Structure formats: structure tokens, C-alpha cells
Amino acid sequence: xxxxxxxxxxxxxxxxxxxxxxxxxxxxxxxxxxxxxxxxxxxxxxxxxxxxxxxxxxxxxxxxxxxxxxxxxxxxxxxxxxxxxxxxxxxxxxxxxxxxxxxxxxxxxxxxxxxxxxxxxxxxxxxxxxxxxxxxxxxxxxxxxxxxxxxxxxxxxxxxxxxxxxxxxxxxxxxxxxxxxxxxxxxxxxxxxxxxxxxxxxxxxxxxxxxxxxxxxxxxxxxxxxxxxxxxxxxxxxxxxxxxxxxxxxxxxxxxxxxxxxxxxxxxxxxxxxxxxxxxxxxxxxxxxxxxxxxxxxxxxxxxxxxxxxxxxxxxxxxxxxxxxxxxxxxxxxxxxxxxxxxxxxxxxxxxxxxxxxxxxxxxxxxxxxxxxxxxxxxxxxxxxxxxxxxxxxxx
Numbered sequence: 001x002x003x004x005x006x007x008x009x010x011x012x013x014x015x016x017x018x019x020x021x022x023x024x025x026x027x028x029x030x031x032x033x034x035x036x037x038x039x040x041x042x043x044x045x046x047x048x049x050x051x052x053x054x055x056x057x058x059x060x061x062x063x064x065x066x067x068x069x070x071x072x073x074x075x076x077x078x079x080x081x082x083x084x085x086x087x088x089x090x091x092x093x094x095x096x097x098x099x100x101x102x103x104x105x106x107x108x109x110x111x112x113x114x115x116x117x118x119x120x121x122x123x124x125x126x127x128x129x130x131x132x133x134x135x136x137x138x139x140x141x142x143x144x145x146x147x148x149x150x151x152x153x154x155x156x157x158x159x160x161x162x163x164x165x166x167x168x169x170x171x172x173x174x175x176x177x178x179x180x181x182x183x184x185x186x187x188x189x190x191x192x193x194x195x196x197x198x199x200x201x202x203x204x205x206x207x208x209x210x211x212x213x214x215x216x217x218x219x220x221x222x223x224x225x226x227x228x229x230x231x232x233x234x235x236x237x238x239x240x241x242x243x244x245x246x247x248x249x250x251x252x253x254x255x256x257x258x259x260x261x262x263x264x265x266x267x268x269x270x271x272x273x274x275x276x277x278x279x280x281x282x283x284x285x286x287x288x289x290x291x292x293x294x295x296x297x298x299x300x301x302x303x304x305x306x307x308x309x310x311x312x313x314x315x316x317x318x319x320x321x322x323x324x325x326x327x328x329x330x331x332x333x334x335x336x337x338x339x340x341x342x343x344x345x346x347x348x349x350x351x352x353x354x355x356x357x358x359x360x361x362x363x364x365x366x367x368x369x370x371x372x373x374x375x376x377x378x379x380x381x382x383x384x385x386x387x388x389x390x391x392x393x394x395x396x
Contacts, residue, residue: 002038002071004149009140010049014113019134021109022049024141025100025122031333032115032141034252038071046100047072050107057103076103097125104131115141139338146330146338147351152253153375156331156353157384159248159255160373162208164387166201167259170217170242173197174234174263175393184233185263194219194230197242205246210255216243223260223367226325226359236264239274239366245335254335256355257385258371261393266366273310273360273368274391280304280358281370281389284327284341288356288374288381294345298327301358310360314343321362328355331373352376353384 010022024047026033028040037047037056045066046057053073058066063077081102086095100122104112111132114123116139123133148156177185177192185192194217201215218230223241234240243258260274280301287300302312302323311322328341331353339345339352348354357371372385388394 003035003145003152005036005038005071006144006147007049007054009144011051013136013138013140014049014051017113017134019111019113019132020050021104021107021111022113022136022140023047023100023104023109023118024115025119026117028252030117031145031252031337035145035333036141039066039069040252041066046103048104048107048109048112050109055103055107057100076106093121093125094128096122097129101126101129101131115139142338145332147349148332148353148375149351152332153351153353153384155248155251155253156255156373156375159210159246159251159253160257160384161386162205162210162248163244163246163255163257164385165208166204166244166246167242167257167387169200169204170197170244171259171261171393172395173200174240174261175395177234177263179236179264183236185236191233193233194222195232197234198229201242201244205244209250210246210248212244212246215245216241216258218242218367220366221363224321224361224363224365226361226367226369234263237266238262238264239266239270239368241367241369243369243371247335252333254331254333255384256331256335256357256371256373257387258357258359258369259387259389260368260370260391262391263393266391270365270368271391272308273365276305276308276310277358277360277368277370278389279308280323281356281372284356284358285372285374285381285383288348288354288376290348290350290376290378293347294328294339294341294354295343297341297348297356298343298345301327301356305358305360322360323358324361325359328357328371330354348376350376350378 028034056072056075066075113136177187197217220238222228222230245256284301302314305323311319326342330337359369361367374381
């Protein structure tokens with residue numbers, strides 16, 4: 001199965017602009033391509049949405065699988081247009097242009113809209129073949145993708161369950177470590193490093209059918225940079241930020257969660273920052289419901305942090321400490337997608353999946369961030385994250 005795609009916004013756009021079709025030229029690492037086609041392939045293929053259906057153009061290598069798996073009304077292979085002969089006569093660049101032009105012509109497309117990241121070479125080549133190519137500036141497919149159906153929500157829940165297992169692995173390593181004379185944490189006779197914890201996180205995710213390119217295990221001053229991946233020994237009495245954002249290998253849907261731990265006593269100021277961050281996280285969660293803007297939710301988090309005496313980018317756009325990022329972002333086939341829970345964030349709708357992740361940062365103290373992944377509902381939210389919030393790590 002795959003998501004139920006609402007093509008109405010695309011077809012409304014085509015009608016309003018008097019265009020014949022909407023074309024994507026990309027491999028399945030492009031989330032719009034994967035979403036619209038319902039198909040994955042490692043090499044670029046073409047998908048066109050017209051008033052009468054969704055049509056794919058693929059290589060012979062992918063044809064059989066596309067016929068079975070793709071969410072398309074028709075699948076055509078390149079050989080039907082004598083692609084090898086086109087390459088021999090015109091070279092690969094012009095051959096591709098002629099191939100796609102012929103495919104589009106067969107589906108009644110003389111003028112087409114394309115996404116903002118459509119390859120320039122393909123667009124120029126199609127124009128040379130006499131087609132009209134218009135870049136649509138609104139990100140229509142990403143906007144459609146932002147509202148998840150129940151099947152998509154279930155995939156994200158599953159990824160988040162894997163995420164929780166990985167976080168439990170990391171937390172247990174920290175909770176059960178010994179403390180060396182120099183203050184570093186030691187597990188099974190070896191220094192417990194950021195790298196070692198990340199490896200155990202990755203192994204746990206693989207066992208749950210998920211993977212990730214990177215994750216964050218950042219101790220002390222490293223954690224004061226929200227995107228510092230962290231490195232080296234983990235230490236007692238220091239804040240440790242763990243941010244895990246895996247992707248299911250089969251479905252492609254992401255999860256996202258952050259917790260901050262401290263083995264030992266990080267000090268009164270660190271504990272206060274944790275309490276304020278937790279208060280901002282809870283206040284932002286309670287502010288979420290359909291019809292509220294992402295900007296309003298972000299403002300609630302900023303209010304709590306500013307009232308506690310810490311800077312935010314709202315109170316001081318040049319600050320390098322305090323709350324120095326937005327409150328959240330959409331999560332789905334991309335780890336960062338629409339909608340935004342930020343100063344420019346628009347209206348939240350049922351089915352939006354967003355992170356809520358306020359934080360407070362200062363290299364002199366370390367970083368604190370708490371993040372859950374939630375789905376917006378008519379009257380509030382469903383928390384897709386089932387993991388305790390607490391500064392002291394636990395092995396239970």
C-alpha cells in the first residue's frame with residue numbers, strides 16, 4: 001500500500017494556468033516523485049499527472065516492478081520509443097529530451113508544469129523539442145504531502161516505535177556506565193563515546209527495519225550547537241543531547257525524537273534550563289490544534305523561555321545563546337517538510353505531522369532540547385511519541 005494522493009490541487013493548478021500536465025523527472029530519493037508515483041527506483045524516471053491519470057516512463061529494468069507496484073494509470077518503458085536508436089542518432093542528452101517529449105505527446109501534453117527542482121537540462125531539452133515548460137513556484141506536491149492519511153500516520157508511528165527502542169538503548173548505556181577518575185563514562189571497560197552510542201543506536205534501528213545517515217549524541221559544549229553531531233567521551237555531570245531521526249527502509253517515512261540526559265549532577269543552572277525547556281515543550285504541545293498557526297505555537301514556546309530570562313531569536317535575532325531555532329517542523333517522507341512551527345508558520349490542519357522541540361543552549365552550560373513527534377487533530381493532537389521525559393537516565 002501507499003498514501004492516498006489528492007491530485008485535485010495539481011489538476012486545479014493545471015486548469016487555472018491552462019497547462020496540460022505536471023511532470024517530475026527524478027529518482028525516488030526525491031520525495032515528491034516517490035509520493036506521486038508510489039514507486040521507488042535508484043535512477044531517474046518520469047511521472048506525468050494529467051487530467052485523466054498518472055503515467056510513468058521507466059527503463060526496461062524497472063518496468064516489471066513498476067507495473068506491479070506503482071500507483072499509476074499506465075506504465076511505459078523507454079524501448080517503446082526506440083530509445084537506444086535515439087541515443088545512437090542524437091546522443092544521450094537530446095535522446096532523453098526526444099524520449100520524454102514523445103511520451104508526453106502520447107498523453108496529450110504540449111505544455112507542462114514542473115516542480116522547482118526540475119532538472120534544468122531536461123527543461124531546456126523539452127523546450128528545444130517545442131514544449132512549453134513552466135516552473136510552478138508554490139511547492140504543490142509538498143503541500144499535498146503535508147497532510148497525512150491514516151496509512152501514512154501508521155507508517156510514522158512504526159518508525160517512531162523503532163526510534164523509541166534506539167533511544168532506550170542509548171539511555172541504558174548512559175545509565176549503566178561506570179564513572180572513571182577523569183569523569184568520563186565507561187561501559188564494559190571501555191570509554192563510552194558519542195561514536196559508540198551512535199553505533200548502538202544504528203544497530204538497534206537496523207533490527208527494527210530502519211536506518212539513518214547520522215544522529216546526534218552531543219555532550220557538554222557540543223550540545224550547545226543544535227546540529228553538532230557530537231564526538232568523543234561522554235562525561236559525568238554534563239548535559240547530553242540525543243536526537244534520533246530514523247527512516248523506515250521500506251516505506252521511507254521518518255521519525256524524530258530528542259531527549260536530554262545527565263549522568264550525575266549537571267548543576268543548578270543546567271537543571272533550571274531543563275525545567276524551563278520542559279515547560280516550553282508542554283506549553284507548545286497544549287497550544288496545538290487545527291486552525292492554530294505554527295507561528296502561534298512557536299510564540300507560546302518563546303513566551304515561556306523569555307519569561308524565564310533567556311533569550312530567543314524572537315527577542316534578539318542576533319543571539320547565539322538561548323532558544324536559537326524554531327519550535328518544530330513537518331515530518332514525513334522528508335525529515336524537514338511542511339508545515340513549519342516557526343515565525344512564518346501557517347495554519348495547522350488535521351493530519352499534519354510536526355515536531356515540537358524547544359531548547360536552550362549555551363556553551364558554558366551545554367544544551368537542552370526535548371522533542372516529540374505529534375499529529376494535529378481537530379481539537380488538539382495525537383502524540384506519536386511514547387517515551388518518558390526526564391533528565392536522569394534510567395535503565396528500566
